Amino acid sequence: MNRWDKFLDTFFNAKVMAKYLPDILSGVVLTIELALAIIVTGLLAGLFLALVRSLGIRPLNWLIIFVVDLFRSLPPLVVIVLVYFGLPSAGLAPSAFVSTWLSLAFVLMAFAEEIFWAGITATAKGQWEASRSTGLSFVQTLLYVILPQALRLTIAPLTNRTIAITKGTALGTVVALHEILGMASSAVSNSYNPSPLMMGAAAYLVLFLPVVVAARWVETKFAWKR
């Protein structure tokens, strides 16, 4: 066996791959479900917090800033561990899926809130004034004038953050979640061969590359000249 064959046999072993393909695929399905749950809830919660923050109610804003800064500082892994192993002592016993989902959704919410908020504040003050001067209310101005502009500004940073946090689904392995990486690493231990890890890597590429490409497309589509 020459070096190349050895390399292929180690990292792309067809037999091992065929055997563990179904495991990896079930991991892919779980990862997709988890990712969608995180993205939908995290982004909506983040947008909601940013909108509430724009109302400018001081005590509420302090609370929002505190929560947001907390979840931006804590490593997501720590949040997952705290939720999974900590909540049972409070009488709740979330599953591995729910723990990972809640933890990462909170982290995404925190970052998304900051990004939406930055988009709202970056929209020129004159836009508020023009809209309010025609009689539109605060909420109408926010909805029809400010948000459409703010959302366009946020697409790029939001996509990056969303992808980064969604890849954090791999952290679910610490609470024995059977997502892609969890499936791949147990397959690696069982087969004494790293090929399943390569399949896992391929699965992540298949999952996330289209998202990145789609985000780039959305970004150009929604860009407008100033």
Add this chain to the structure above:
Amino acid sequence: MPPIVSAKAIHKHFGTLHVLKGVDLDVAERELVFVIGPSGSGKSTLLRCLNRLEEPSAGSIVVDGIDMLSPRTDINHARQRIGMVFQSFNLYPHMTALGNVTLALRKVADKSRVEADTIGRAALERVGLADRAHHRPAELSGGQQQRVAIARAIALEPRVMLFDEPTSALDPELVGSVLAVMRSLRESGMTMIVVSHEMGFARAAADRVVFMDDGQIVEQGPPLKIFESPQHERTRAFIGQIQRH
């Protein structure tokens, strides 16, 4: 006839800065009042107090019979009667010219899309931009953008129009088109309060020129009187400065 705009003893503080120091301004219906003065004299702040974009610290403002400072006044309703045009146009960049003009018609005046479009097109027609209805602001020149901004304001059929340095951000060759629109508005009988340094336009079109300095009205009168024989030293100095250019 009572004045359509009546501002009394307006004070405005920004922190420790006393920007308006008791300003009284009455404007009659169909009157065109020009407000001039050095930068920082409070003329823009006064204008912005009239539709409560700035909250006056003290005083009273009545526009078209509505007490603008009363907590019982529906300010969003009242603002429909007061059109405002800004130095920096402030068109909504994500909407077409027609979209800019019709947003408040649909959302505030409760017009259907069809009604709003008809009114909006008529307003664009009045500013000479009927053929630009579907252009985005970025595709329009500064002069055209400012005319769309005027159309956005007049589409709501305001009783008063406020102009805050409407031509200051424009290249010189584009100023004329905006002034022409303002002149035709004037001829249609619109009450207008204009903060601007377009002295030629003031001479030709204004009924009254108000000179402000240091948060107060120093002197006011017909344009010829203010420009040719100002009574106060500060007015003379200011008129002298701007006419040297």
